[in-house]
Amino acid sequence: MGILCLHGFGANPVVMKHQMSVLAKYFDTTWEFHFLPGPVGCPAAPGVAKTFPGPYLCWTLDFDPITNRTALDLIHQTIMDRGPFDGVFGFSQGASIVAAYLLEQAELHPDKPLPVRFAIFCSSPPILAGDPEYIQRLFGALSAENIKRFQSAKLDQVAQLPAPVRASAIVLLENLAVMAPVHGKSLSHYLDRPPAEIPCVVLPDQYKARLSIPTLHVCGKDDPPSMRKACAINASFCAPKWRRHFNHSSIHNLPRSPTEAQEMVSHMAWIISHSQLSRI
Structure with a gap:
């Protein structure tokens, strides 16, 4: 089980x-985890460098489409070269980028099975x-005035944009703001660019x-709203029949208490055991 x-x-x-x-203390011994390093150097997340x-x-x-594309291509090449893998397990930005990859594969190849049989997004x-x-399609029709409204990062201005x-x-603005201690950049760094x-x-x-x-779909109970x-929006891309949710007490981390770790692993075991049924 890769x-x-x-x-x-x-x-x-x-x-x-x-x-x-x-979590690893409760993993099934047949589960094998393969770790892929990200392709871009960056500042350490808070507390990590210590x-x-x-x-x-x-x-x-920079969260822009060009570097997103590089990451998506890396994931695809890794699956082709080192796979097949039964599933994926992503944490934080790793969860977001692998979800983007799987959605793109579903969009490009609607009549084919996805490259993996299950996914864990934390x-x-x-x-x-x-x-x-x-x-x-989304940004191309914006007027110059609406682009300025967007780039202002002011919610009263953004509220005037097309739906x-x-x-x-x-x-985007809500999450860039809450992630500022991690990425360390101003909102203007991400917004003062051509729309594309x-x-x-x-x-x-x-x-x-x-x-x-x-x-x-795993989330901390006390994570920022x-x-x-x-997490809830991303979960809505997934089939309700095969979707499970788990909330734990660690803030933007994986469960640290044995009780919560056991519970999360039981959810993992459920989706893994049902990963064949979902293709019937």
Whole structure:
């Protein structure tokens, strides 16, 4: 049972293995975890540098479509070269980027099975688009005045945007703000760009593709509301029949208490056991 694991922003596979260490005590011995390092160097996530040596890595530093595309291609090439993998396990930015990859595969190949049979998404920020055509559909018709409203990052200005862009922009701004201690950049760094280079959140009412495989969506009970909102939005891309949710008490981390770790692993076992049934 091979599972490809993708770490969060400002971390690396060693950090992720530590995050999973309590869970690992309850894993089935047939589960094999393969860790993929992100392709981009970045600052360490808060608290990481005190305990773990670098390099500190991420999947995209600027969250723009070009670097998103590089990360999506890396995931695809890894699955082709090192797979097949039965499932994926992503934490934070790793969850977001692998969700984007799977949705893109579902969009490109609607009549084919996905490259994996199940997915575990933990503390996922919003899914960001890597498809220039999708971004053009969403942002391409914006007037110069509306682009300025978007780039102002002021909610009263953003509220005047056309509905599809408004919804995507609000989710983006909420999460960029709460993630500022991690990425360390101002909102203008992400917004003062040509529209085609602004990070673009993918929302279910704007994107048709869905994931029909069993999925587990894990979130901290005390995570910031915008992050919990992102986890819920991302879960709505997944089939309710094969979807499970688990909330735990660690803030933007994986469960650290034995009781919660056991409970999460039981959910993992459920989606893994049902991963064949979902294709019937």
